[in-house]
Amino acid sequence: MYVAVKGGEKAIDNAHAWLAEERRGDPSIDVLSVAQIREQLSFAVNRVMAEGSLYDPQLAALAIKQARGDLIEAIFLLRAYRTTLPRFGTSHPIETEKMSCIRRISATFKDAPGGQVLGPTFDYTHRLLDFKLAADGDIEEAELASKPLDEAVPHITNFLNAEGLIQQEPNTDTEPGDLTREPLELPANRALRLQSLARGDEGFVLGMAYSTQRGYARNHAFVGELRIGDVTVEMDIPELGFSIEIGEVEVTECETVNQFQGSKTEPPQFTRGYGLVLGQSERKSISMALVDRALRWKELGEDNLGAPAQDEEFVLYHCDNIQATGFLEHIKLPHYVDFQSELELIRKLRREAQSHLQTQEAAE
């Protein structure tokens, strides 16, 4: 006698208990601390902050621990937490011009005021597994330079601007929309597109950027400047009547110099792409700049070549990995009611096709 399956609640509780055990792993091995993640897995922390749209390395590290290293799961935790936080207001726009750079490079000039500062990059490492790391040894402190970096690190694009060689970005005072407060409606202005890309999945944005380099709406990008470092965050406090610095965040900013454009009436100028990400996150910021530029085809009077990176709807609707994974993984949920109706339909259609065939044969 069939008895309907019950006990879903118990199953869920047991699943969670087992999950906690798996998270802990072998009990004879030391527990991973949140501080260790925060300090020693900073690129993971950076990605989680960037795509979680929340600057808090400690919380991001906690999320990574809770998510057992699944970064998209960690981003989800951070975003869900962010939703519950009260909003006190908005800060002034950060001034990347005043960044204290730990890294600053340009591919367009051999040198420029402020210098080329390599910073703590993987770029020139040889990708050879370092088994010394497995031995958890201490490292030597890096040597300090004889003098500090220049304080003034002007944007490279300013120099191109001075000659009139690069397009000016229009300055507006309009408040940008907030993707986390309003539904995304198309067509989206550039501010919303950049917001969406800033918190978009690194892999997706990378793939889209790569596609432009391979000819799907190529825009000839040069890295005009990549800078990474801390910027201060300033905010107006109504009770005080003036603004104060409330803290510092680390950001990565990438400005690309792209395909120049001109017309019969206007001399040619370089065009631009822009990427800005929380934390040190180079790959993402460069990808973002390339995709930003590709999405600007209409306002720059270019042709729509039908490339995926030019399709605003395609890019913006599919770059959010929390939406993507939610919907992807939801197909694990029971769908047997709908499947049942498909079964009924296909059985019916097959019966009718069969009897149709039989009638035909009988007639012959």
Place this chain on the structure above:
Amino acid sequence: MTQPLLDVRGIAKFYGARIGCADVSFDLWPGEVMGIVGESGSGKSTLLNCIAGHLEPDAGEVFFDTRVDGMKDTLLMSEPERRMLSRTDWAFVHQHARDGLRMSVSAGGNVGERLMAVGARHYGDIRARAIDWLGRVEISESRIDDRPTAFSGGMQQRLQIARNLVTGPRLVFMDEPTGGLDVSVQARLLDLLRSLVREMGLSAIIVTHDLAVVRLLADRLMVMKDGHVVEAGLTDQVLDDPQHAYTQLLVSSVLQD
């Protein structure tokens, strides 16, 4: 009949300093076919698209006899009104059939769509009318469930015509309807268009660079050059006794084909 079906006044379209078309006026009566000829760049397609509502002109009015509401300027209509008009009273035959068909929908579905868009809800009737129309454009009933991708160029064009005419429009716009087709296929298509236009009492505006098309189909003719109408009149008169130097050139070059 005291008023024309279509009364076009002072249509102009500019692209910066360049003239797309300028100062074009004419009227069209029920059952009349107007041909617009010229070389490429003459502005004839621009003019057609302005009148048909595909392009927004910079000046001018397009009065259409809507039956219900009398003569109305279609350029001032709301988008829903205009889209309704283009599904019922108006039809547009594109030069490339692909632009006027749904390539992933069967021939029957393509012909039936306009009927369904205006409320036809009986599958059997829709299918019967589709079969009837396919027959009228000389496409075999056996092809009704095939996709247009499986049709030859000429068949696709005939399907486009069927799709457009099934709701009995009163005004048909045609943009180079025989363009890109073989000469023999063209002849067949022109014959078909001629009999359909006569049978249904259609008014039509046909844009073409091919004088043979207007000779066969058009009652009246406008010759365009550099965005302006340089000559207009009855087709036979204009072609047999061209007055303007440009028209003379056009007519004489046809004989060299």
Place this chain on the structure above:
Amino acid sequence: MSEYNFAYLDEQTKRMIRRSILKGLAIPGYQVPFASREMPMPYGWGTGGVQVSAATLTPDDTLKVIDQGADDTTNAISIRKFFQKTAGVNVTEKTAEASLIQTRHRIPEVTLREDQILVYQVPIPEPLRFLEPSEVETRKMHALEEYGLMHVKLYEDISKHGAIATSYAYPVRVEGRYVMDPSPIPKFDNPKMEMAAVQLFGAGREQRIYALPPYTEVISLDFEDYPFEASKADHACDLCGAENSYLDEVIIDDQGGRIFVCSDTDFCTSCQDQTKEEAA
């Protein structure tokens, strides 16, 4: 969970959602864009329904949550526990005792009343989505009432299969105006949508809310000569004997033996209880 507001969402967010709901009720079947919030469960797992329920619940409500018609499926349990934690409302498995029912993929078999609210979880709110992938284009089609393409799809089905080949998420026309996706309920449930209760539809990931006020006209699309059929498996429930409820097919042995049981578990239990009472 005292650090969270009643039913988790803050009051501003609830206000925003309620405005969207009211707009939806004023224009039955029209998809209202809303700023979906990140919730503690993933997109695709009912966040739209949860946000609508959260904005609609009051402390006096009695909540029922079902998935595939059953109260005991894992996601229904998860959502019900969420509201128990964050709202502390009474919960029930009995449809007749619930004031708010959140559902995925089924409408309860028992007729709903004027004092009840049914909240549907919706994955893809746009009925034209698979015919026209562009959102910009589909919004225009709805605004201009251009639904020819929808009927073309039905025509194509019949020409290919001899019947309309949609068995769930079967499109409907609301009050003769908007074409709407009823969410992936089996077409068997479509006729129930003309009901006394308020129906609210939430799509979190796609950021849309739509609604049907009580006694709204909801007509499943069809052709006159191929009329809509609310069909189900040609069986009765093997547990309670009901002839007119939607059935799950359950495989019970290695030879593929199968039985059919009511998908609506509360309905089935009530039927069985009633039979026992009558026998006693």
